[in-house]
Amino acid sequence: MTQSVPLAETSGADADFAIPELNVRAVTVRFAGLVALDAVSFTVAPGSIHAVIGPNGAGKSTCFNVLSGVYKATRGTVHLGEHELTGLAPHKIAELGIARTFQNIVLTQGTVADNLMLGRHGLTKAGFTATALHLPSAVREQRRHRERAREIAEFMDLGAVFDAPVGLLPYGVRKRVEMARALCMEPKVLLLDEPVAGMNGAERVRTAEAIASVRDGLGISIVLVEHDMGLIMRLADEVTVLDFGRRIASGHPDAIRRDPEVIRAYLGAGEEEGAAGEPVAAGLAGLVGAADEAPAAADATPVHVRQENEERQ
Numbered sequence: 392m393t394q395s396v397p398l399a400e401t402s403g404a405d406a407d408f409a410i411p412e413l414n415v416r417a418v419t420v421r422f423a424g425l426v427a428l429d430a431v432s433f434t435v436a437p438g439s440i441h442a443v444i445g446p447n448g449a450g451k452s453t454c455f456n457v458l459s460g461v462y463k464a465t466r467g468t469v470h471l472g473e474h475e476l477t478g479l480a481p482h483k484i485a486e487l488g489i490a491r492t493f494q495n496i497v498l499t500q501g502t503v504a505d506n507l508m509l510g511r512h513g514l515t516k517a518g519f520t521a522t523a524l525h526l527p528s529a530v531r532e533q534r535r536h537r538e539r540a541r542e543i544a545e546f547m548d549l550g551a552v553f554d555a556p557v558g559l560l561p562y563g564v565r566k567r568v569e570m571a572r573a574l575c576m577e578p579k580v581l582l583l584d585e586p587v588a589g590m591n592g593a594e595r596v597r598t599a600e601a602i603a604s605v606r607d608g609l610g611i612s613i614v615l616v617e618h619d620m621g622l623i624m625r626l627a628d629e630v631t632v633l634d635f636g637r638r639i640a641s642g643h644p645d646a647i648r649r650d651p652e653v654i655r656a657y658l659g660a661g662e663e664e665g666a667a668g669e670p671v672a673a674g675l676a677g678l679v680g681a682a683d684e685a686p687a688a689a690d691a692t693p694v695h696v697r698q699e700n701e702e703r704q
């Protein structure tokens with residue numbers, strides 16, 4: 392993950408590939424009587440890692456589902472640059488440049504190459520008949536997509552397993568394949584839903600490096616939902632904190648981890664008064680940079696995920 396690859400494989404399309412701001416404005420989502428998101432706003436700066444965090448049930452997944460078109464906002468708007476995404480179908484949103492990975496989907500079928508080529512599907516121009524008949528234009532196009540998929544695999548440190556069956560790879564590598572598949576869509580914004588959930592310490596370090604490389608090497612914006620606070624504090628350029636569907640804080644990770652309302656939301660009201668705030672301050676400060684060294688001891692990963700991690704180690 393040290394080399395850089397061009398932002399887009401399309402020649403002469405650089406203007407189209409300028410990374411725009413992602414603007415979420417006053418988005419509300421209601422499920423019957425429940426307000427899962429309550430007028431939430433935030434902006435993802437081009438080429439930044441923007442984390443959306445919050446306790447269980449805060450509305451993080453709902454937010455992701457709105458951004459990717461799985462859920463429709465009851466109110467509010469989402470724009471990617473000049474394009475309004477509000478209410479568009481997921482495939483339209485993907486076409487406009489938003490790709491996502493899922494928390495619980497880990498690929499097991501086919502080779503790494505097969506999976507990455509699935510990510511190229513939306514960019515393939517040759518129709519079904521041309522492809523089935525192996526017409527020269529279709530063959531050329533497939534070859535070009537495969538070369539690009541290999542480039543992305545190498546960027547994600549997957550070059551050595553490009554032709555390997557995904558099902559035989561370790562869990563952490565499969566999760567990286569999933570991220571590479573999303574990158575094969577040539578997105579402008581990558582939505583990562585709990586990318587290190589269920590990983591052991593070494594896998595987390597590798598994945599954190601991969602995420603940083605995507606920002607630093609490709610310049611793509613990343614929106615990250617993750618419970619691992621060490622990873623968030625280390626990687627994120629900006630953090631939006633949700634609690635009961637409301638945005639309670641937004642800003643640089645250093646400011647977020649000292650924000651009294653964030654501390655209250657995570658650790659419970661009243662605790663920050665104990666011992667001049669030291670236990671709380673120490674607890675949150677301990678999260679910073681802790682994910683890589685001692686993820687189970689110091690992060691805010693939910694208990695069930697920690698147990699999975701321990702079983703894997």
Ligand SMILES: Nc1ncnc2c1ncn2[C@@H]1O[C@H](COP(=O)(O)OP(=O)(O)OP(=O)(O)O)[C@@H](O)[C@H]1O
Nearest residue numbers: 422425426427445446447448449450451452453454
């Ligand atoms: N499809 C749905 N129908 C009804 N309620 C829903 C639906 N999806 C989410 N909710 C509710 O909306 C609220 C926010 O849920 P959401 O899954 O977005 O939270 P979260 O922050 O992602 O939580 P977690 O960290 O546990 O994944 C919760 O009260 C949840 O029960």
